[in-house]
Amino acid sequence: MELVTYPDSEMMMIELAQRLAGELRQALQGSDTASIAVPGGTTPGPIFDSLCAADLDWERVSVMLTDERWVPEESPRSNTRLLRQRLLVNNAAAARYLPLHAPTETPEDGIPQLAETIAEVLPLTVCLLGMGTDMHTASIFPGADRLEEALTGDVILVPMRAPGAPEPRVTLSASVLSGAISRHIVIVGPEKREALDRARSLTPEEAPVVAVLKGATVHWAES
Numbered sequence: 001m002e003l004v005t006y007p008d009s010e011m012m013m014i015e016l017a018q019r020l021a022g023e024l025r026q027a028l029q030g031s032d033t034a035s036i037a038v039p040g041g042t043t044p045g046p047i048f049d050s051l052c053a054a055d056l057d058w059e060r061v062s063v064m065l066t067d068e069r070w071v072p073e074e075s076p077r078s079n080t081r082l083l084r085q086r087l088l089v090n091n092a093a094a095a096r097y098l099p100l101h102a103p104t105e106t107p108e109d110g111i112p113q114l115a116e117t118i119a120e121v122l123p124l125t126v127c128l129l130g131m132g133t134d135m136h137t138a139s140i141f142p143g144a145d146r147l148e149e150a151l152t153g154d155v156i157l158v159p160m161r162a163p164g165a166p167e168p169r170v171t172l173s174a175s176v177l178s179g180a181i182s183r184h185i186v187i188v189g190p191e192k193r194e195a196l197d198r199a200r201s202l203t204p205e206e207a208p209v210v211a212v213l214k215g216a217t218v219h220w221a222e223s
């Protein structure tokens, strides 16, 4: 794991967006297509605001979330909503969007079809992840009902229910996330930095972020 520290989060978001765009651009020089998975939650919006304007051949890029909350897209808790509002706009509107949500009652009902489409673009070219102060990443939560499957299973998507998550979730598995050619984790604030430091001496069951740390670059700004 490499840790990159920035003077402030505004600068971090812009520089990180440039780095992600650069990695996609480079991949598109050697391949017809590229793929990127990005987090939801409260952190990545400003990255999306820059990344969506990147001068890239977006038509050849597949974009997906690392995880989704099983709520309708109109819900303020929907990660898809964030993605549509702030990433899949401007130049990035031309990208191919691979959904992590379907209009079914449970994630279990929707997952088989969603996973089939994602399988076409693996391994991911670039994966950007967030992390919660409870050391969850994507929607791989400590104490989740299918934690072991998400951490060690040879699967693409896993439905998740966890004490720390107010609604059912669907998440890319640790094998898909850590199989990405390039991996980045973005965190802001002292609390998340302390959580990251603590995670490094814990097991993936205790701190799921550990499952994706090896070979990843962590980007951190204090505020």
Ligand SMILES: O=C1O[C@H](COP(=O)(O)O)[C@@H](O)[C@H](O)[C@H]1O
Pocket (backbone or CB within 6 Å): 038, 039, 040, 041, 042, 043, 044, 066, 067, 068, 069, 079, 129, 130, 131, 132, 133, 137, 138, 139
């Ligand atoms: O619930 C989620 O949490 C994590 C972290 O979110 P943040 O609001 O603390 O940045 C996020 O990475 C994940 O995609 C999201 O579904």
